Amino acid sequence: xxxxxxxxxxxxxxxxxxxxxxxxxxxxxxxxxxxxxxxxxxxxxxxxxxxxxxxxxxxxxxxxxxxxxxxxxxxxxxxxxxxxxxxxxxxxxxxxxxxxxxxxxxxxxxxxxxxxxxxxxxxxxxxxxxxxxxxxxxxxxxxxxxxxxxxxxxxxxxxxxxxxxxxxxxxxxxxxxxxxxxxxxxxxxxxxxxxxxxxxxxxxxxxxxxxxxxxxxxxxxxxxxxxxxxxxxxxxxxxxxxxxxxxxxxxxxxxxxxxxxxxxxxxxxxxxxxxxxxxxxxxxxxxxxxxxxxxxxxxxxxxxxxxxxxxxxxxxxxxxxxxxxxxxxxxxxxxxxxxxxxxxxxxxxxxxxxxxxxxxxxxxxxxxxxxxxxxxxxxxxxxxxxxxxxxxxxxxxxxxxxxxxxxxxxxxxxxxxxxxxxxxxxxxxxxxxxxxxxxxxxxxxxxxxxxxxxxxxxxxxxxxxxxxxxxxxxxxxxxxxxxxxxxxxxxxxxxxxxxxxxxxxxxxxxx
Numbered sequence: 001x002x003x004x005x006x007x008x009x010x011x012x013x014x015x016x017x018x019x020x021x022x023x024x025x026x027x028x029x030x031x032x033x034x035x036x037x038x039x040x041x042x043x044x045x046x047x048x049x050x051x052x053x054x055x056x057x058x059x060x061x062x063x064x065x066x067x068x069x070x071x072x073x074x075x076x077x078x079x080x081x082x083x084x085x086x087x088x089x090x091x092x093x094x095x096x097x098x099x100x101x102x103x104x105x106x107x108x109x110x111x112x113x114x115x116x117x118x119x120x121x122x123x124x125x126x127x128x129x130x131x132x133x134x135x136x137x138x139x140x141x142x143x144x145x146x147x148x149x150x151x152x153x154x155x156x157x158x159x160x161x162x163x164x165x166x167x168x169x170x171x172x173x174x175x176x177x178x179x180x181x182x183x184x185x186x187x188x189x190x191x192x193x194x195x196x197x198x199x200x201x202x203x204x205x206x207x208x209x210x211x212x213x214x215x216x217x218x219x220x221x222x223x224x225x226x227x228x229x230x231x232x233x234x235x236x237x238x239x240x241x242x243x244x245x246x247x248x249x250x251x252x253x254x255x256x257x258x259x260x261x262x263x264x265x266x267x268x269x270x271x272x273x274x275x276x277x278x279x280x281x282x283x284x285x286x287x288x289x290x291x292x293x294x295x296x297x298x299x300x301x302x303x304x305x306x307x308x309x310x311x312x313x314x315x316x317x318x319x320x321x322x323x324x325x326x327x328x329x330x331x332x333x334x335x336x337x338x339x340x341x342x343x344x345x346x347x348x349x350x351x352x353x354x355x356x357x358x359x360x361x362x363x364x365x366x367x368x369x370x371x372x373x374x375x376x377x378x379x380x381x382x383x384x385x386x387x388x389x390x391x392x393x394x395x396x397x398x399x400x401x402x403x404x405x406x407x408x409x410x411x412x413x414x415x416x417x418x419x420x421x422x423x424x425x426x427x428x429x430x431x432x433x434x435x436x437x438x439x440x441x442x443x444x445x446x447x448x449x450x451x452x453x454x455x456x457x458x459x460x461x462x463x464x465x466x467x468x469x470x471x472x473x474x475x476x477x478x479x480x481x482x483x484x485x486x487x488x489x490x491x492x493x494x495x496x497x498x499x500x501x502x503x504x505x506x507x508x509x510x511x
Contacts, residue, residue: 040401093141287466403434
């Protein structure tokens with residue numbers, strides 16, 4: 001077996017009051033996909049930034065191709081052959097594909113850009129990745145999420161990267177796009193590239209991974225494990241330090257036979273979705289399953305009033321809401337945990353208690369002044385209820401793990417005592433341990449009488465968590481059934497059948 005291409009030994013990184021990495025070891029070989037697992041807060045993000053040259057380790061050694069290396073900045077890491085593709089892609093939407101690929105190392109001579117040469121080189125890179133349909137001159141912002149990832153990979157290859165770090169690359173992709181991503185990764189592996197693959201989705205680890213390393217509390221707790229053969233229970237135990245026997249909690253009380261709390265009738269937005277009707281009773285969890293781009297997020301955002309409906313109505317407990325009015329929705333008892341919690345749901349540089357109290361500030365105001373002690377006390381109490389960790393209401397929200405940030409958004413609506421809770425991708429980027437806790441919290445809220453709507457690109461999550469599931473395709477609800485009567489294959493069959501019908505209709509119209 002060849003020696004390691006990349007080896008990290010005893011990597012330590014400290015921040016004020018926090019030892020984020022406490023002696024991490026990692027060995028990666030050429031021509032393998034090495035999976036890095038761990039809960040949010042285990043140290044994965046910090047380790048990525050050390051590899052990318054964004055952080056300098058306080059102790060330990062990095063050896064690349066047999067030679068010790070140090071990275072003073074990200075350019076030094078790229079120069080050593082390590083490229084990082086972050087979950088939130090660092091592409092410039094307004095630039096062309098070529099410009100993004102060569103950003104920072106533009107092809108020029110005597111100060112003048114060599115556009116033709118750059119476009120030819122970009123085309124060769126895109127062809128090598130199996131995506132000749134992406135035009136080098138195309139504006140990057142017009143590409144799909146999958147297309148942008150291909151551009152990021154082409155950028156990495158343009159730097160002659162030997163090690164490519166991929167952080168949650170499938171988070172915003174539908175199943176077909178994930179298959180395409182994996183084909184590209186397999187080709188890179190065959191060409192001798194080393195891939196460090198980070199994902200919370202264990203089924204992906206099984207499909208694409210060779211070996212894996214597990215981090216917990218900033219330490220390496222297991223390495224050189226088989227990605228395909230290591231039992232799931234063992235991986236969960238290594239990551240969390242405890243056994244998790246049931247991922248999806250079951251209903252503990254019968255679903256009440258009462259009138260629906262949320263009624264959506266004929267809801268539509270021109271060009272996005274049409275004629276959407278459904279009901280949710282108190283204590284019921286209704287899930288929306290479908291592919292990325294089907295219109296699921298647009299539907300819940302319109303129910304919440306963040307988008308203005310062109311047709312139809314939303315009623316809560318008999319009260320019809322004003323179209324396009326978040327104030328009307330919140331006053332009626334609707335809360336939304338949005339898909340992008342960092343950009344849409346949180347003020348990251350504010351304290352935890354202030355993020356929790358955002359929807360309830362009038363409750364803590366008197367004559368225009370906020371009563372900070374009452375606000376902090378109430379927020380801290382609800383944070384304890386959902387087990388936000390660390391239990392410090394004054395902590396800056398940005399410093400929390402993804403799972404605990406999601407708990408903060410949920411806590412906001414608990415403090416508000418909302419009656420209808422809309423959850424868009426509630427566990428995206430959340431580790432398996434925190435995911436189980438969030439599932440239990442959602443089920444508990446339903447058992448207490450909250451009407452819950454869950455949107456997720458993870459079909460198994462929708463079916464495992466919901467009482468009733470809606471299949472959404474091309475902006476319409478195409479099927480509805482009790483969740484325990486559906487499986488992922490049935491959902492995908494319904495989606496594909498809809499796509500085929502739409503395709504035939506389009507061809508007929510064109511004829």
